[in-house]
Amino acid sequence: MTVATVPQTKSPTFTANRDRHKRGAMRWVILGIIVLGAVVMMIPFVIMLLNSFKSPQEYSNSGPLTFPTEFYTQGLTNFWTRVNYPEKLLNSIIISSTVAVAATLISLLNAYALGVGRVRGKAWLVGVFMLANMIPQESLVYPLYFIAKQVGLYNSIWSVVIIFTVIQSAFGTYLLASVLGTFPPALLEAARLDGASRWTILWRVVYPITRPTLSVLMIFFFIWTWNEFFIPLVMLIDNSSQTIPVALAALQGDRLMDVPTINAGSLISLLPAVIFFLIFQRTLTRGITSGAVK
Amino acid sequence: MSTTTPKIRPDVSYWAYLIPGGALFLAIIVLPFVMNIYFSLTRWPGLGDPTFIGLENYTRLFQDAVFWTSFRNSIAMIVAMVVVPTLLGLLLAAVLFDYIGKKFSGQVSSGLRAVYYLPQILPVAVVGILWSWILNPQTGALNVVLRSLGLDALALNWLGSTDTALPSVMTVMVWVQIGYPVVIFMSALQRVDPELYEAAELDGAGWFTRFRAITLPQIKPETFVVTLTCTIAALKVFGPIYVLTRGGPENSTNVPSYFAYQNFFPKSQVGYGAAIATVLTVIVLVVAAVFIVLQTRSEKKEAEGR
Numbered sequence: 158m159t160v161a162t163v164p165q166t167k168s169p170t171f172t173a174n175r176d177r178h179k180r181g182a183m184r185w186v187i188l189g190i191i192v193l194g195a196v197v198m199m200i201p202f203v204i205m206l207l208n209s210f211k212s213p214q215e216y217s218n219s220g221p222l223t224f225p226t227e228f229y230t231q232g233l234t235n236f237w238t239r240v241n242y243p244e245k246l247l248n249s250i251i252i253s254s255t256v257a258v259a260a261t262l263i264s265l266l267n268a269y270a271l272g273v274g275r276v277r278g279k280a281w282l283v284g285v286f287m288l289a290n291m292i293p294q295e296s297l298v299y300p301l302y303f304i305a306k307q308v309g310l311y312n313s314i315w316s317v318v319i320i321f322t323v324i325q326s327a328f329g330t331y332l333l334a335s336v337l338g339t340f341p342p343a344l345l346e347a348a349r350l351d352g353a354s355r356w357t358i359l360w361r362v363v364y365p366i367t368r369p370t371l372s373v374l375m376i377f378f379f380i381w382t383w384n385e386f387f388i389p390l391v392m393l394i395d396n397s398s399q400t401i402p403v404a405l406a407a408l409q410g411d412r413l414m415d416v417p418t419i420n421a422g423s424l425i426s427l428l429p430a431v432i433f434f435l436i437f438q439r440t441l442t443r444g445i446t447s448g449a450v451k
Numbered sequence: 452m453s454t455t456t457p458k459i460r461p462d463v464s465y466w467a468y469l470i471p472g473g474a475l476f477l478a479i480i481v482l483p484f485v486m487n488i489y490f491s492l493t494r495w496p497g498l499g500d501p502t503f504i505g506l507e508n509y510t511r512l513f514q515d516a517v518f519w520t521s522f523r524n525s526i527a528m529i530v531a532m533v534v535v536p537t538l539l540g541l542l543l544a545a546v547l548f549d550y551i552g553k554k555f556s557g558q559v560s561s562g563l564r565a566v567y568y569l570p571q572i573l574p575v576a577v578v579g580i581l582w583s584w585i586l587n588p589q590t591g592a593l594n595v596v597l598r599s600l601g602l603d604a605l606a607l608n609w610l611g612s613t614d615t616a617l618p619s620v621m622t623v624m625v626w627v628q629i630g631y632p633v634v635i636f637m638s639a640l641q642r643v644d645p646e647l648y649e650a651a652e653l654d655g656a657g658w659f660t661r662f663r664a665i666t667l668p669q670i671k672p673e674t675f676v677v678t679l680t681c682t683i684a685a686l687k688v689f690g691p692i693y694v695l696t697r698g699g700p701e702n703s704t705n706v707p708s709y710f711a712y713q714n715f716f717p718k719s720q721v722g723y724g725a726a727i728a729t730v731l732t733v734i735v736l737v738v739a740a741v742f743i744v745l746q747t748r749s750e751k752k753e754a755e756g757r
Binding site: 184187188191192194195198199201202204205208216220221222263264266267269270271273274275276282286288289291292293294295296297298299300301302303304319320322323324326327330354355356359380383384386387390391401402403405406409416419420422423426427430431433434438 | 462463465466467468469471472473475476478479480482483484486487490497543546547550551554555559563565566567569570572573574575576577578580581582583584585590592595596599626629683686687689690693694707708711712715716721724725727728729731732735736739
């Protein structure tokens with residue numbers, strides 16, 4: 158990076174001092190504005206929490222902004238039993254974790270051939286994987302729905318698992334190929350001279366060194382798959398195969414969805430993602446930012 | 452199989468490592484993509500055999516008012532998901548990093564960043580359902596509060612009236628999207644050499660001048676990434692529309708992806724839906740190409756300028 162060197166001619170003391178005084182009050186004003194923005198961001202969640210455990214009568218009497226006077230759990234149990242929450246949670250976990258592992262593995266194999274192996278037509282292939290990330294799912298969904306019906310995977314979580322393994326690994330391949338493209342050649346050469354096969358080099362040399370990147374990818378694949386809506390909505394018609402977002406959406410507009418049921422339902426549907434966010438907050442922010450510059 | 456580089460012993464070709472990923476890619480992306488283009492040239496209710504009709508779906512599409520409305524709404528989505536979040540996110544990131552981070556502490560700024568980022572990691576369909584209740588005309592939190600304040604006139608049918616549905620959806624999308632640019636820009640700012648700011652400060656440059664002359668040019672690469680990825684996301688948006696308005700009322704919030712879905716499934720006009728999806732794909736790819744060309748050109752210009 159180029160650094161502009163500016164001759165320090167002016168004496169900064171006087172102006173800087175005055176500046177600091179002015180900023181003393183200013184800084185609280187600016188913090189106040191930013192915090193206010195953050196409060197606005199949180200309002201929907203606060204409203205959700207306040208009304209998840211408030212009885213419908215109390216809601217109509219005192220509105221959405223008060224604390225509940227009694228701990229009303231009917232909304233939560235209502236939602237829990239109607240959507241069979243543990244089943245949906247398990248579906249979401251199976252789909253997201255299988256996709257995360259399988260897509261990371263495929264990304265690594267592809268990227269090994271492209272980044273380390275530098276097979277012919279490498280730039281082309283990486284370009285194809287990049288394009289695949291941009292294609293709208295709408296232009297794949299009907300054929301996928303048609304094929305899934307033909308092979309008997311329609312309405313099965315495995316159709317969603319396979320589809321997202323491929324979609325996520327297209328991104329993973331694109332990203333990892335450029336990471337592995339800069340893999341230190343000396344390490345590969347040393348392993349080769351030791352008589353290691355390509356398979357051994359992949360698992361004994363490349364894998365241990367890229368593991369931090371792979372784990373970030375895996376976490377992202379998990380969250381992205383967890384949050385997917387369109388393809389699961391189309392593929393998972395049966396109540397028993399649905400994911401959490403699809404099951405919640407299926408109840409939308411139902412007359413039995415009263416205020417506490419909607420709020421408690423949203424609350425426990427968001428909770429797994431929030432927990433995941435809190436655990437992996439650091440990895441996630443590091444991950445998106447490193448992906449952005451690539 | 453033989454290899455090109457001198458080896459101690461023969462080894463499996465690198466091509467072998469592409470077999471599982473490549474085969475899946477062909478079956479799940481390439482084949483459906485080609486099938487969809489074929490479907491777009493047919494009339495087909497999804498059962499029986501498709502009838503080949505050439506480009507008829509496309510000519511019909513360009514005369515369809517709903518199609519044009521859906522693309523006009525895409526522009527509204529770009530405003531709500533790209534323009535506003537990028538501008539606001541830039542300002543927020545600069546203040547959080549440059550001001551809050553220095554005048555208070557890094558912890559305060561990263562805590563605030565997490566708050567702004569939270570909606571980004573949540574399932575957008577679920578937060579959409581939460582919002583659709585908040586904006587519900589009868590029982591929704593917003594109107595209940597407005598009425599209790601005596602502002603009955605303001606308690607509108609937010610998602611159900613053609614005047615307010617699109618602005619309401621746009622507001623929700625700004626809320627969903629804002630955290631992404633904040634996080635990206637904050638990390639971009641960490642790259643900027645602090646000496647540049649110090650030098651400018653000594654020259655008497657105010658905060659805004661420094662922001663314009665140093666920050667903006669330095670974080671150009673991230674600005675490209677943010678605007679490109681958000682524009683593609685805005686063109687593809689489906690989940691929030693599905694849970695908030697189902698494209699209504701009277702198509703006032705319909706978008707291309709939801710319009711395609713409507714034709715595929717509820718209406719069983721597969722060929723027509725496939726044509727909408729193909730046009731959307733072309734637009735996404737053209738937008739991406741334009742972005743990438745612009746970026747390479749500006750990088751080249753910068754390299755020449757130095």
